[in-house]
Amino acid sequence: MLKHINTVAYCKTVLLGLLILSASIFSPAVYAQDANAISTDPAVIQQGEALFKANCKVCHAVNEQVVGPALAKVYERQNMDWIIAFVRNSQKVIQSGDPYAVELYNKFNKTEMTAFDFSDDEIKSIIAYVKQETENPTVAAPVATATDGATPAEGSASAGMSSEYFYIILVVLFVVLVLILIVLGLIVSVLTKFLNQQGNLDEADKEIVNSKTDLGAFMKSKAFVGFAIFIFVTLVAKTAVDGLFSVGIQQGYAPKQPIAFSHQLHAGQLEIDCNYCHTGVRISKSANIPSANICMNCHSIVKTGPQYGEVEIAKIYKAVETNTPIEWVRIHNLPDLAYFNHAQHVEVGNVECQTCHGEIQTMEVVQQHALLTMGWCIDCHRKTDVNTADNGYYDKLVELHNESSKSPMKVVNIGGLECSKCHY
Structure with missing residues (x-):
């Protein structure tokens, strides 16, 4: 009988232990601890x-x-x-x-x-x-220099310097021509002196050797006049063509703004993300210019700055107090006939701001970095790989592309050069 009582007591003890263990496992405290756990994924x-x-x-x-x-x-x-x-x-x-x-x-x-x-x-x-x-603090990577390779925008911009190269080539050719003429003149002078010293020339030969060059007659000759006209027409035509191709191109345009806003300070030194001020860049066709209210998110506290002091910041306060929009001068302006969508390029295509706008974080005064011409856009579409990672929209297109090509799928392969894509 005592043996059975001990057995029952032992079972109750085990049961009580199991109940306590279950309560500790399923208690809200444990769940709260799990809920507060910080992921390392x-x-x-x-x-x-x-x-x-x-x-x-x-x-x-x-x-x-x-x-x-x-x-x-x-x-x-x-x-x-x-x-x-x-x-x-x-x-x-x-x-x-x-x-x-x-x-x-x-x-x-x-x-x-x-x-x-x-x-x-x-x-x-x-x-x-x-x-x-x-x-594990992130160590900032060194900023790429020009020797690290140019971005597509830089490479395309350099293509617009063909006129400069053309004139450099003309100057080099002119210098070479002058040097050749000098060398030929020296050779003629030496040969003339040598032949005259021989003393065995007849009168006809002496007349040829000692004849003087008539520069006036040479310049009036049909050959020289025709050559001069050809050079002149070529230069005028080249200048006219360059002028026509530069219509509407504002590369390097850096207007004075109503408030001296420094991207070098804000985007560079303070590392403020572009999306914080240009709120539409990932969700809209336009990146939009920030309102004074966005400026006041910081400048309600920050009332002075290392470069401009209180003068420029006071302009923001005045705009807010008088409910007057800040009249920023637009820098990048595509013609109405061209369609461009920021969200498509930045959010879907993962195109960095610097690709089109240059190293914006180093600009004290923002300027138009790229050509922004049709040829510049087409060149980018031909060279840029489509970002298809984790985007089911492209799965079938990638499959079809891989059937006929081993190279990565580029924008040109999905209709990036169709007229209606940009000229709707």
């Missing part, structure tokens, strides 16, 4: 990096303070639920009286953080990227 980190650079980078850096605090180890200062709530609506968290949020708000001059309508997974991916950068 490279795909998640890559997604977070893209979101961070497009939305957060203008005010935050991981390992240094910018407009807002450095985000390194933010996941250790607050739990994931707090971070998600703050990113979605920082003012709501602050108004709730949260001590840390209030302290942060006061410390950074009561700057209101933009509310972002991100999903939980998107915010977690940003934190995954922040953790990756905290533990």
